[in-house]
Amino acid sequence: MNPILEVRDLSKSFGGLKAVNAVNFKVAEGELLALIGPNGAGKSTCFNMLMGQLKPSSGEVYFLGENLVGKFPRDIWRKGIGRTFQITATYASMTVIENVQMALMSFHKRIYSMLPYAHKMYKSEALEFLQMVGLADQAERHCAILAYGDLKRLELAIALCHNPTLLLMDEPTAGMAPTERESVMQLTADIVTEKNISVLFTEHDMDVVFGHAHRILVLNRGELIANGSVDEIRNNPMVQEVYLGGGNLFESEEAAS
Amino acid sequence: MIEVDSINSFYGKAQILNDLSFSIAAGEVVSILGRNGAGKTTTLKSIMQLVRPRTGSVKFNGTEVVGSPPYKVAKMGLGYVPEERRIFTDLTILENMEVGRQPAREGVPEWSVDLLFELFPNLSERRNNRGKALSGGEQQMLTIARTMMGNPTCLLLDEPSEGIAPVIVEQMAETIMQIKKQRLTVVLSEQNLHFARLVADRAIIIEGGQKRFDGTFAELDAQPEIQEKYLSV
Amino acid sequence: MGLFVAQLLTGLANAATLFLVASGLSLIFGVTRIVNFAHGSFYMLGAFIGYSLMQVLPGMFGFWVSVLLAGLAVGVIGVIVEILVLRPVYKAPELFQLVATFGVILVIQDLALLTWGADDVLGPRAPGLKGIVRVLGEPVPKYDLALIAITPFILFGLWYLIAKTRLGILVRAATQDREMVGALGVNQAWLFTGVFFLGATLAGLGGAIQLPKGGADLLMDFNILAAIFVVVVIGGMGSLPGAYVAAALISILNVFGVTYLPQSTLVLMFVVMAVVLMIKPYGLFGREEVAGEHGQVGEPERPIKPAGIAVRLLVAFGIFLLALLPWFGSDFAQVLTADVIIFCLFAASLHFILGLGGLVSFGHAAFFGGGAYVAALLVSYLQTPMEVAFLLAPIGAGFAAFIIGWLCMRLTGVYFAMLTLAFAQLIWSLVYQWGEFTGGDDGLVDIWPAAWLNGTTPYYYFTLFFGIGGILILRHVAHSPFGYALRASRDSARQAEATGINTKRIQWAAFTFAGALAGLSGALFVFSKGSVFPTELEIGRSFDALIVIFLGGVKTLSGAVVGGASLEYAKDFLTRFEYWRLTLGLIIIFVVIVAPEGISGTMRKMAERVGIIRGREGDS
Incomplete structure (x- = not known):
């Protein structure tokens, strides 16, 4: 089966520092793939390159066989990739449903129309997406007063508007209460399974990662050090070391403890 | 010396700290451990008032600091060393240290530029270089030296070992031991358990903005499931 | 050749004032992020105060003391403005502070009118520097040469202040990272006040020092405003060397413009600015600013809704009333x-x-x-x-x-x-x-x-x-x-x-x-x-x-x-x-x-x- 997304030798240097170094991986159809690693491992850099917000120093990103490198985020979106943000990005001055309608107006290429009333456009469609994420009863509320977990749901609804093939989710549960994390992640998993959407996500919460990822990629200092199933990653000594520190320097202490 | 009492801190709408409480005694070196995103940085910022806890109290030597501007907290004797090496890149090493200078304080040793250059010989050689010309490790040392110029009675160190070469991490550990000898209280946030074990007397583990463990490293070793759950993968 | 050199000298002399005023604006912006539209007013006050002082302090000594005192007096006025008008609104959205400085412009205009009257004031000529000197056969005012000679000292003094003193170090540090300066125990409020004092003093000095060349009038606040903004923008916000280079560039260009393209002196300045900004969007010595996520600060706006029936009726009624105006209002009311x-x-x-x-x-x-x-x-x-x-x-x-x-x-x-x-x-x-x-x-x-x-x-x-x-x-x-x-x-x-x-x-x-x-x-x-x-x-x-x-x-x-x-x-x-x-x-x-x-x-x-x-x- 052809991969949905294929990343080949992706690298990014800032000055002399190699933030991401020759990373290779594929995302298969319907797969939930987690990208993890300690702070500074290059997760965000890697993600920003996939989204088109950062230009890679070298390497390619193929989406359904087409190279995305050099394209703007908005063009990548049109190809069928949706995304959510680590720090939520929603339109604070609009109502919840208008946030979704905005994405639909963009999808239907109506953003330069000056004649119709925007709040009447694609309303029922937008409501369906809100229903999907459980926000239908809050549709008319002001987005700025939404609880954080609900903002994350709203972002998900926005990201689903153009029927994406692939979703990129940057820390989908960051900043949420622990109980909410599980429900939002379960919701995401259910929706993408139903719609057969592939997901690539970064995450800090290991419960979320182990609970939902089909496969895990581990980055450290810009390099991909592991790529495997949940059990493989759990039992990988190199990954343990990356997360707990260690290395030659502390061998003596390790032996002592 | 520091008493944190059920603080709740937010970034915008995102709640980062959740009813977090702990206390630090004078002369202690305590490490706050947790994965990234656990709320370690926010904990230190909430003590320093760079993030103002929405509820709860933070006392420093018995004085409430919640609501005071950061400069007043700094003047009380709390020294804050940020992560991400927030040095002033357009200023030289000496000038960076001048920004941090505060008058001597009772009960703690007074630091001078010369004393600090003894502690950080690398900085001494490059004292007139601008911040942006320094390596990551040197920048990290400069942030510590700059804060030490304020003669703090308590040092808040945010991830001192992050993103620097192993040999520098070793130096950093030695430096913290040196500082510890000067009877300074130190609170450091860390992801690196081995580094923390090396320098700290006590560990506080947080996850999801909540405290999950508070005790010595011996106690932590006795509970491998805690390590497993909150620190490792 | 002689004319060329003479014009170059005039340009450099004019740059002194422009640099003084613009560097003050630049400093204030660098540290406080406030675009101080009242800066031209500080400059005007410097000129008027300097003029008044020169009336009572005679001789060469009196002249220069007046210039200095005028600068300091304006510095104090700057502090008053900062404490009374700007401190209460530092937390308001960034651009709201602009409006406060508009208000200050208006107030200062009338206070100047009250104090010095509506007539233009002819600046006293500097004692001891009244004549001209022939440079390669062309006449150059002695005072111009004095200004050219003084400018390096001003530059040096300012450079020393910024590069070598604790205040200068704090100013540069705060320009880069205000929050961190605060976390290191520095009270920002007083740093801001200090910078305002310095910036206003520089503007006041600029106003007083140009008295023998331009005198003082009530329009000089707006007249210089565009020029100093151009200088600051070309040089790069917050950069002193940038302000000097840009001030010299603009002043010299201006003098040559007057001779060779008399119809385009003003245009020239803005053309230069437009060209510089298109090549270097943040000015010659400026650095890129990372814009915030939102175009506005403060509380997010509320959703908008098309007006309901009641509001529509109200608006219709209002328009109806306006339409009736010619029946009951005078011609004047209609106009x-x-x-x-x-x-x-x-x-x-x-x-x-x-x-x-x-x-x-x-x-x-x-x-x-x-x-x-x-x-x-x-x-x-x-x-x-x-x-x-x-x-x-x-x-x-x-x-x-x-x-x-x-x-x-x-x-x-x-x-x-x-x-x-x-x-x-x-x-x-x-x-x-x-x-x-x-x-x-x-x-x-x-x-x-x-x-x-x-x-x-x-x-x-x-x-x-x-x-x-x-x-x-x-x-x-x-x-x-x-x-x-x-x-x-x-x-x-x-x-x-x-x-x-x-x-x-x-x-x-x-x-x-x-x-x-x-x-x-x-x-x-x-x-x-x-x-x-x-x-x-x-x-x-x-x-x-x-x-x-x-x-x-x-x-x-x-x-x-x-x-x-x-x-x-x-x-x-x-x-x-x-x-x-x-x-x-x-x-x-x-x-x-x-x-x-x-x-x-x-x-x-x-x-x-x-x-x-x-x-x-x-x-x-």
Whole structure:
């Protein structure tokens, strides 16, 4: 089966520092793939390159066989990739449903129309997406007063508007209460399974990662050090070391403890 | 010396700290451990008032600091060393240290530029270089030296070992031991358990903005499931 | 050769003043992030105070002591302004502080008028430096040579202060990372005050030191404002070497311009600025600014809804009342109300990009005056029928906005605002200096409406139709997908770009659209007055609209309209008094401090508190 997304030798240097170094991986159809690693491992850099917000120093990103490198985020979106943000990005001055309608107006290429009333456009469609994420009863509320977990749901609804093939989710549960994390992640998993959407996500919460990822990629200092199933990653000594520190320097202490 | 009492801190709408409480005694070196995103940085910022806890109290030597501007907290004797090496890149090493200078304080040793250059010989050689010309490790040392110029009675160190070469991490550990000898209280946030074990007397583990463990490293070793759950993968 | 050298020297001498004033502005911006529009006023005060001191302190010693004392006195005034006016509003949205500094300009203008009278003051010549010296056969004033000789010392002194003293180190550190400076135990409030003192002192020195060359008058505050902004923007905000290089560049260019291209001295300055900014968007020595996520600070705006039946009826009733005006009002009332409507349309068009788009333009007058001039030029030169000229005016203004928008769109925030100001000034200087085509200072006259609109009442109805119509169009477009996309680009450019919206292009289109409607108000204006002068393109025009929007409340179009109407009527009322600027300035400062949400926003909040209207859910 052809991969949905294929990343080949992706690298990014800032000055002399190699933030991401020759990373290779594929995302298969319907797969939930987690990208993890300690702070500074290059997760965000890697993600920003996939989204088109950062230009890679070298390497390619193929989406359904087409190279995305050099394209703007908005063009990548049109190809069928949706995304959510680590720090939520929603339109604070609009109502919840208008946030979704905005994405639909963009999808239907109506953003330069000056004649119709925007709040009447694609309303029922937008409501369906809100229903999907459980926000239908809050549709008319002001987005700025939404609880954080609900903002994350709203972002998900926005990201689903153009029927994406692939979703990129940057820390989908960051900043949420622990109980909410599980429900939002379960919701995401259910929706993408139903719609057969592939997901690539970064995450800090290991419960979320182990609970939902089909496969895990581990980055450290810009390099991909592991790529495997949940059990493989759990039992990988190199990954343990990356997360707990260690290395030659502390061998003596390790032996002592 | 520091008493944190059920603080709740937010970034915008995102709640980062959740009813977090702990206390630090004078002369202690305590490490706050947790994965990234656990709320370690926010904990230190909430003590320093760079993030103002929405509820709860933070006392420093018995004085409430919640609501005071950061400069007043700094003047009380709390020294804050940020992560991400927030040095002033357009200023030289000496000038960076001048920004941090505060008058001597009772009960703690007074630091001078010369004393600090003894502690950080690398900085001494490059004292007139601008911040942006320094390596990551040197920048990290400069942030510590700059804060030490304020003669703090308590040092808040945010991830001192992050993103620097192993040999520098070793130096950093030695430096913290040196500082510890000067009877300074130190609170450091860390992801690196081995580094923390090396320098700290006590560990506080947080996850999801909540405290999950508070005790010595011996106690932590006795509970491998805690390590497993909150620190490792 | 001799002439060349002499001119070079004159240019360098002029650069001294420009550098002093501009470096003060640059320092203040670097540390406090406040664009201090009152900086020209500090400069003017320096000149007047220096003049008064020179009357009592005789001789060479007295002259230089007066210069120094004038600088220090203005420094103290700067501190007073900072503590009384700016401290209360540091937490307000960034640009709100601008409005406070507008208020300060007005207050200082009238205080200067009160103290020194309306007549220009001839600067005393510097004792001991009165004559000229021949350089390669060309006469050069001794005082110019003295200034050239002094400038390096000033530069050195300033450099020493910034490079070597603790204050200077703190200033540079705070320019880079204010929060960190605070965390290291430095009280920002006093650092800000210190920087204001320093900046104001420099402006005061600049004003006093140019007395023998230029004297003092009540227009010098605005006259220097454009030049120092150009210098700061070309040099790079917050950069002292940049300010010096740019000041020298502009001054020398200016002197040569006077000789070789006498018609283009003003134009030249803005052309240089435009060219520099297109190559280096953050100035010669400036660094890139990372813009915040939101185009606005403070509380997010509320969702907008098309008006309900009640409001529609109310608006219809209001229009009905306006339509009845000719039956019960005098001719004067009709003219005044027409003026108000025209101004409201102008303010509403700026509100469209500022309120909905978060794009702060300092140069919106370019499109108001632009529209007026397009119509006037068509009528004057091509005898175009009024109806056609009236329609072509907004198209011409829209086209100007299309070009200027394209050039400015790469920048954000204050830099965007500065660039719009530069282009507006470019257009103003073109019109002002290209006298044989535009009439220059004399303007274009005899631009009357067609016969069927002749007379106060017909033209009143014409204004009512197009003015109110324009405002209603703006309002409708705000509720259309285009208006929503514009708000989306402001609320979260990240999300908008990630969902297929080309935010820059949306903003560019909005800028063009707003320019066209400003052009429409300009066209209404020119045919109601029968003439147009370069003042319609001036900074002051742009400021009027900005003040109205900030005071009325950025968040709602009604704020702009209500604010516009209040300001026009208030001006009409206040200008009957001698010191109306003082009053207006104090009112503005008062509103800024007391009602940081603008009049309509604050009234709404108060109404919610006492329960007249329903509050937003979630508000406590």
